[in-house]
Amino acid sequence: MSTDVSARLHPNFLRYIEAILTNGHHLGVIGGPVRFGEPSSGCISSSQRENNCDRFKIYIPYAGTNISWQIIFNSQDVCEPPDFIFGQEDEGFEPELEDIKSLVNWNAADENSLLYVLREMICLYREHQETLIVEVNERFMFEYTSLVDTKIYADFEVHRGKKLPGARDVPVNFLIRLPINFQDLPEFIIKENPGEDTAILLVSYQNKEATKIFPQLYLSPRIEDALGGSSSLRIPSFPAGSCLLDYIPHVCELLQNMVDQISKGYQRRKEYIAAFLSHFGKAVLEYDMITFHRISFLFEHFDFFCTVHIHLPTYFPKDQPIFNFQSIYHFDAYNKPYTSIVNNYPYSPRWTGNEMAQRAEMFLTGHIQEFKTASVRNGKRNIDPLG
Secondary structure (H helix, E strand, O other): OOHHHHHHEOHHHHHHHHHHHHHHHHHOOOOOOOEEEEEEOOOHHHOOOOOOEOEEEEEEEEOOEEEEEEEEOOOOOOOOOOEEEEOHHHOOOOOOHHHOHHHHOOOOOOOOHHHHHHHHHHHHHHHHHHHHHHHHOHHHHHHHHHHHHHOOOOOEEEEEOOOOOOOOOOOEEEEEEOOOOOOOOOHHHHHHOOOOOOEEEEEEEOOOOOOOEEEEEEEOHHHHHHOOOHHHOOOOOOOOOOOHHHHHHHHHHHHHHHHHHHHHHHHHHHHHHHHHHHHHHHHEEEEOOOOOOEEEEEEEEOOEEEEEEEEOOOOOOOOOOEEEEEEEEEEOOOOOEEEEEEOOOOOOOOOOHHHHHHHHHHHHHHHHHHHHHHHHHHOEEOOOOOO
């Protein structure tokens, strides 16, 4: 909530907002949290005073857009139920008062009263939008009824936008919560990124012929982080002539495979680190015992010492670990320890962690001599390697 709203709103109405922010997931929208803004007062004499505003706007994410409604209370009678002014983009949405039971039976003493009203209004708004969608043409009626009938993808929102000046058609959005299983993700991801795990697909139709379709995938923060950031989340374009029931399962399969790879990769990294600790226990300097992404060693070969840092990528074992050799004797041109990065050596993702450690031992034994020769030839001598 903005500081402007919390500072200026009448305390009797502020508690309704606080309850929504605390329990807002019960609104039933799947696009994110609601926001509040533009507090004002209906009483001219007190419009500049703090803590006396009795009206404000609520912004509700819905099907890839934002619903903007003004909520009007009466600071002269705080027990009165609120009134609503809907935005111009919601022309035609005029719910009957008797259909909003929480408003008819308004209880000013209950801090959740406004939440109950909004929840009912969102349901009515959803029905209103569904009516608009099926009226566009048979294509959108088919897409809508198909999703409803599947049950698997029944948690979705639809929205028909307003026709913009100069535009021939109005945009139509489908926002679908994807049924992805995130339960096997590593525990450290959950601890560091609290919140609900969600994957939401927005499919935006720019014309009624459905020839301009733009899909976008939205993930909750910890899922996006777990999968390697937004740059790793590329979904296929919407094929010409396809429909939602053909496209959505493909996106779900792609995303579920990524999640499964993360989960299996974590277990394989853990196995890899354990095998290396067993083979090179005395040479270990440190290792990452939470995510198992890194392990470092101090190796000696015929009185030549160097450190080796191994980085295990997120999609290990599909992606090969990187070996970083670092001299304790020589610097490069930038006065940093002379290093050599190796990512092309005998490797197979099908090997067990124990076999990877055995193969790495054979490779390291031979490569340390090559690294020694290169560091002596190309690096600058460190006068005091122990200092």
